[in-house]
Amino acid sequence: MARRVLAALRRYVGRWGLLALVLILPVYFLIHDLVSGYPGFAHGHATTTRDLTSLGQNLVQGISNGMIWALIAIGYTLVYGIIELINFAHGDVFMIGSFVGAGFWATIGLTLATGPLGLVFGLLLTLIVSMLACGSLNVLIERVGYRPLRNAPKLAPLITAVGFSFILQNVGLLWRGGAPTGVSDLIHQNQAVFNISGVVVRRADVLAIGVTVPLVFLLVAFVGRTRRGKAMRATAQDPEAARLMGINVDTTITLTFLIGGLLAGAAGLVYALYETTIWYFQGFQAGLIAFTAAVMGGIGNIRGAVLGGLIIGCIQVISDNRLKPEWTPALVFGYLVMIMVLRPRGLLGEETREAG
């Protein structure tokens, strides 16, 4: 009897545990806000508000924040999918993207006084430059550090990745010094663009979503529809068979790194405009979070990486605003462990080659 109850419980947890886990924070605060309310300020005195505005605000910010993690996570997931390498240098490539972006817009003379038209074109140019810079940097790292180790034991490229991560951090350290530095708030990120019944959508949110969504759609279309994309999927599935079918595996891997770098560059610029402070260590932290996002969604899966990024973004914002910000990392990683326990392949993950 007890065993049957236990088995039923296990089935139940297996089916609904994940959903419950993902929804627990928003649902808790939904009920909390509606029932006991949260402190607000209206008509000149403190009030207690009972509505969903605050939660909606958290989710909007969480999604826009998560968009940046999603862009970086895609780079991890693509590289892992194709050569099964945790590319530790990826977060630092993203950091270089921020630095190149901030350096470039200062060079072409974008300031707070620049008019809207000039700003849009200038930032588009900056976006392209930092994307190209990071793309070529990533390709270079692959060529120097990973390709010679294609036949080596599996963990050897992991250490070269760490080596490159250190080198890039040092570059960042020499470039802008050891402390976080502010960059000019070109887009006035905190200004409201529109307002849906009290939920303010800031310029930063519009920027993050407006850059990420088209890029992700382009990428999904590229991987799903084009010949090159097909070659990428084939190489990820079975490099040896792909080679026998006439696919140039080396070129395909280079292309993967290029795409990962391009997205990291875009994320770098968006991050610089979004947070308006950058420093050499941001890449390390962002890399950790983005890698977590990639694994949470199921590593090797682009949609999973985006989903994981959005979930982590929301957890972070809710935790930062409602709970204690200093515990946020522990909460994010606690979530990761729980998701891994409930779904060992990640949210949208399939069997990887190693497991199959």
Added chain:
Amino acid sequence: MSELLAMLREQREAWGRRLLSVWQRLPPPVQALLRWAAVRWRGVLGALVIAFGIVLPLFFSPTSKFINTEILALAYVMFALGLNIVVGFAGLLDLGYLAFFALGAYSTGWLGSTFFPKVSVHVLSYTPPGVPPPVGIHFNFLLILVCAALITAAAGAIIGLPTLRLRGDYIAIVTLAFGEIIRVFALNGPEIKIAGMPLTGGELGVSGLDFPHVPGVGTFTQLQLRPWYYTIFVLLMITLFVNVRLRDSRLGRAWVALREDEVAAVSMGIPLVRTKLLAYSVGAAFGGVAGAFLASFTTLVDAGQFQFAFSIFVLSMVILGGLGSIWGVVLGALLVANINYYLIPDVLNGLPGKLGLNFNLTDLQISIFGFLLVLVMVLRPQGLIPERRRQLELKAGIGETELEEPAR
């Protein structure tokens, strides 16, 4: 061409004859000794290295920076050997090794300091005569090491539990997550109150640690580093012995079997849960003891030292040395620790000035370390001293999995 070859061959034979005549002129006992040494060269080399390790600190002043570095290096060798059990033997990529460093260090902080002022517990601890016993929990140093091993072994098993169903690099991220969670707890420990006392010292750290006291030697101080050196040396010898015995034991073979092919190993009757959890526990226990020692040596347990970079640092020692190869890992750890703590900051730092260049090499310290990692890995991807078993696989192609790799 053929004449040249013939000449060379003649030369070689002449040298051989000369060597033989020298050999024959040696007295028979020396011949026997040399013959024995040639057969047992591994043992002889090991004995020489140990003897070198024992006499090394006698050539340096008791407070020298070099001995200080070597103490750190030996502690890191111990960390690396512990991690090698998890990553090298059992093939479970662990990126959260800092958790065990932290727990080991906090064992010293909790069990041997004035950090908990509201209680007063003394277990076999030494108090100088004529001094009232201090407040806080005070255990004997050796007892603390044992406690650290037990605490971290338990923590290792707990961290291992959720990874049992996972494979490959998913294990890496879950262990990484646990490492980060422990780091955040260490950092925010002052907020957690147990009976009105904070759990950790946070960034300020746990200070007021007891100095180890060993009967016959006295209390260890920072002015005489030799007792510290010999303590970690003995701990390391024990670690090495246990490692070698474990590698050749039933358990060690079970780990390797799981690493090579989990499905096959389980179907041959290897208990998956127990074997994997033992790998985590044993690996963690060594890390815990080394962490406890290091905390007591540095006299402060602050949360700032527990960084993800530590896990990476130790992992790079293991992989550089040769995954799964005990002597490789020892060499790798000694090299990496000495390069990072001695060569780059102390020796190379003066170099640009001597060359007449005006820049500070410490600015480039991380890059030099990163560059060395890349260089060594590209030149010698299998590690400095590869495990013999893996070497066989790579050359003779016994293992199927290794053969698949070159195809990429």
